Amino acid sequence: MLTYIARRILYSIPVLLATSFLSFTFIAKSSDPLANLRANPRDNNPTVLHHLAHVYHLDQSLPVRYWYWLQDVFVHKLGVSLLTSQPIWPDISVAIEHTLQIILLAQVIALVLGVAVGIYSAIRQYSPFDYAMTSVSFLGYAMPTFWLALILQILFVDIYLKWHVRVFYTSGLNSGVTSSTWSIDRLQHIALPVVTLTVVSFALYSRYMRATMLDVINSDYVRTARAKGLPERLVIFRHVVRNALIPIVTVSALQFGALLGGAIVTESIFQLNGMGYFFITRLQTNDVYSVMAYVMIVAITVIIFNLLADILYGYLDPRIRYD
Numbered sequence: 001m002l003t004y005i006a007r008r009i010l011y012s013i014p015v016l017l018a019t020s021f022l023s024f025t026f027i028a029k030s031s032d033p034l035a036n037l038r039a040n041p042r043d044n045n046p047t048v049l050h051h052l053a054h055v056y057h058l059d060q061s062l063p064v065r066y067w068y069w070l071q072d073v074f075v076h077k078l079g080v081s082l083l084t085s086q087p088i089w090p091d092i093s094v095a096i097e098h099t100l101q102i103i104l105l106a107q108v109i110a111l112v113l114g115v116a117v118g119i120y121s122a123i124r125q126y127s128p129f130d131y132a133m134t135s136v137s138f139l140g141y142a143m144p145t146f147w148l149a150l151i152l153q154i155l156f157v158d159i160y161l162k163w164h165v166r167v168f169y170t171s172g173l174n175s176g177v178t179s180s181t182w183s184i185d186r187l188q189h190i191a192l193p194v195v196t197l198t199v200v201s202f203a204l205y206s207r208y209m210r211a212t213m214l215d216v217i218n219s220d221y222v223r224t225a226r227a228k229g230l231p232e233r234l235v236i237f238r239h240v241v242r243n244a245l246i247p248i249v250t251v252s253a254l255q256f257g258a259l260l261g262g263a264i265v266t267e268s269i270f271q272l273n274g275m276g277y278f279f280i281t282r283l284q285t286n287d288v289y290s291v292m293a294y295v296m297i298v299a300i301t302v303i304i305f306n307l308l309a310d311i312l313y314g315y316l317d318p319r320i321r322y323d
């Protein structure tokens with residue numbers, strides 16, 4: 001197992017380098033860090049612009065600029081912003097903390113509900129519960145994230161205006177005072193973003209769990225277990241559910257990376273200082289190094305969670321070996 005993990009980590013290094021180089025090339029080609037200065041008549045001084053371009057190596061070729069950026073990543077923890085000349089890590093670390101809190105809550109709730117609903121729907125196939133949950137899942141999966149977020153905002157703003165009852169907040173992370181990570185005030189602020197992300201993930205997990213349960217429940221070894229006289233509960237949870245969880249592990253690992261990189265819409269609508277909001281604001285100001293820091297964190301997260309998924313395969317299915 002340790003050999004397999006070490007080999008996967010070594011394989012990830014060229015993947016990260018290729019990802020970073022391609023991302024840097026596309027971002028550098030599509031944006032100009034000095035565009036805001038050129039657009040401002042007061043700052044549009046050719047001498048100053050030429051000096052800044054030389055200091056930040058913007059007058060060099062892309063491979064040379066990439067090399068300087070790579071050095072900056074290791075020396076200054078993901079580099080220094082081209083616009084503010086300040087380290088990127090303090091700002092992005094705060095954004096990571098906020099996003100992780102929202103995504104972890106959404107993923108845990110969606111996994112628990114999705115797996116439970118998927119198991120029961122498969123056991124009670126074609127029952128009214130199965131039909132109802134299938135409809136809910138399809139609706140949640142087809143629902144645009146931005147639309148659901150806006151509907152939730154309108155709903156709870158309307159509740160507050162009509163009855164003056166503050167159930168959940170519709171923007172921000174706190175009420176103007178610094179609140180701890182798990183305070184009531186913080187939970188009231190992140191509840192609606194968590195619900196938004198939970199709905200999409202729940203729809204995905206419940207459908208996958210139901211489909212894989214139905215595949216496994218009709219397998220030969222399950223019929224053999226029943227023929228041996230094992231109780232139905234033991235057959236379901238020891239033989240069926242354990243093997244049906246393997247695809248869910250894959251999907252949840254990919255979904256976590258997708259949510260980390262794709263919470264841009266949700267965080268923008270709810271004005272949350274998370275990774276998605278960080279990415280949008282830095283992209284609008286053409287801050288190439290900050291955008292690259294975001295891309296690299298998402299890429300590393302996807303690699304780590306795919307590795308964790310592969311390790312969990314061996315636990316769920318003893319037939320899988322990593323020799």
